[in-house]
Amino acid sequence: REGAEAGDDFVGGLVDGVALHGHRARAAGAAARPLHFFAYGWGETSEPLGETQSGAMARLRGLGFVTNPLGLVCDDVEALLACYRGIEVQRATLGYDIDGVVYKVDDLALQARLGFRSTTPRWALAHKFSAQRASTLLEAIDIQVGRTGALSPVARLTPVTVGGVVVANATLHNADYIAGRDSKGQPIREGRDIRVGDWVTVYRAGDVIPKIEDVDLSRRPADSVPYAFPKTCPICGSDAVREEGEAAVYCTGGLICPAQAMEKLKHFVSRGAFDIEGLGAKAVEAFFADGWIREPADIFTLADRHGPGRPTQVKNREGWGGKSAENLFAAIEQRRAIPLDRLIFGLGIRHVGETAA
Ligand SMILES: [Zn+2]
Structure with missing residues (x-):
């Protein structure tokens, strides 16, 4: 499904009941890597692969395709939920990222009767895992200067394991996000700002860059001060300005x-x-x-x-x-x-x- 984006390199897919997030490597790098995929569906076929989803998967395996070993047939809702919880437990050690499971109606005739909404099938239902969270100390806020001169704040964290992955950095987006407001000036995190020395909740969902969700005010040091977003570029010292309607602050140094x-x-x-x-x-x-x-x-x-x-x-x-x-x-x-x-x-x-x- 995700691989349909033209030109996008891809290592994952919706897999026999398990949605995968691919490691999006650059194609050049990817060519040198051992890539694997799980077959999870099919397009046009000259004859049916089977009468059930599970039968079709077995047929694909018989034809030499690798299908995801975690897929299974459940008889009732309780069994589905048990499967969901079981896979969530294994999530960190699977060797690939997943963000949930997909339940499918097994009987292909019933799938055909249920049909599709505009783009999504009525016979399949995604059940996402909750984002994975951990609490850690925000040791420093560094500023990275990008190609356009945008100053991007990055949180340096005491390394912490979030869903099996060690996280030491998280994005802080921009000055507003740190100050506790959105782009329209409305409060986020009920207006709580983020400071160096704070205990913060980090989360990652799927394969996205870790983010800071909230701060624990009860653990905030008494001598902490609000973060002052730099007014000059930390690399070249030029003025850093925020233009009307822009969320980011830009270094004005240009090519110097x-x-x-x-x-x-x-x-x-x-x-x-x-x-x-x-x-x-x-x-x-x-x-x-x-x-x-x-x-x-x-x-x-x-x-x-x-x-x-x-x-x-x-x-x-x-x-x-x-x-x-x-x-x-x-x-x-x-x-x-x-x-x-x-x-x-x-x-x-x-x-x-x-x-x-
Ligand atoms: Zn600069």
């Missing part, structure tokens, strides 16, 4: 801001833009740190400055060798001409995504 310059570079070489093989985020960071690549145009002079015969060469850098350096230069050459839409997207103009480009 190293954080923005580097994030823009990473975007420039990303998959939807120049997509230069061998020049991923890590490589960009390393080249940027050494001043070898400071702006997009530098990528195309890299071979002249640090290619064969030059005093300092890519092939001598840590993690590089003759072959990988050669491949990188070849990949860069290949991208000297690219479609205009990729170039426009690569420039990373605010409000211009792949579709607009």
Whole structure:
């Protein structure tokens, strides 16, 4: 179901009664990974796979497909709920993320009679697990500066296990969220603000980034102070301003801001833009740190400055060798001409995504 999003790499699906969240790896990385899927349904077939859902699943297994071993047939509501609780217990150790189970009518003739609402079947019902929560200490609030210059607050937490995953960071969204109000100025968490030193409830649902749900005021230190959102960029020191109607505060440094310059570079070489093989985020960071690549145009002079015969060469850098350096230069050459839409997207103009480009 989820894999139907065109071009989206995908490792999961609705599986014989269990909804999976895929690990959304980039396709390039995913190609190198061992990927597995559980067959859970079928499209058009020349003849019926069976008379029941469970029979059709057995048939798929007979044909060599892997189906989810947790699926089973239940005779009544009590059995369904017991299955739900049983799977919830196993959730943390399954080796893949799930956010609930799906109950299906087993008899395929009854499924056909029940039919569909506009898009959802009347013969299947999702029963989600509750989000997983844990309480921990908020040690610090760090500010990350993104490609557009937006200052994003990140909570640094005393590591805590939430549903089998160790969580040490959580998003804090923006200044309003920390202060306890939404974008319209209405209170959230009944107006409770979030402070460094607070005990907070962290939760994660599915495979999303952990979030902070609430604070425990009873454990707030007496000397705590409200968080003051920075008025300058922590990276370059430029003024950080909030424009009318925007939730985020932006660094005004533009390309003099190293954080923005580097994030823009990473975007420039990303998959939807120049997509230069061998020049991923890590490589960009390393080249940027050494001043070898400071702006997009530098990528195309890299071979002249640090290619064969030059005093300092890519092939001598840590993690590089003759072959990988050669491949990188070849990949860069290949991208000297690219479609205009990729170039426009690569420039990373605010409000211009792949579709607009
Ligand atoms: Zn800055």
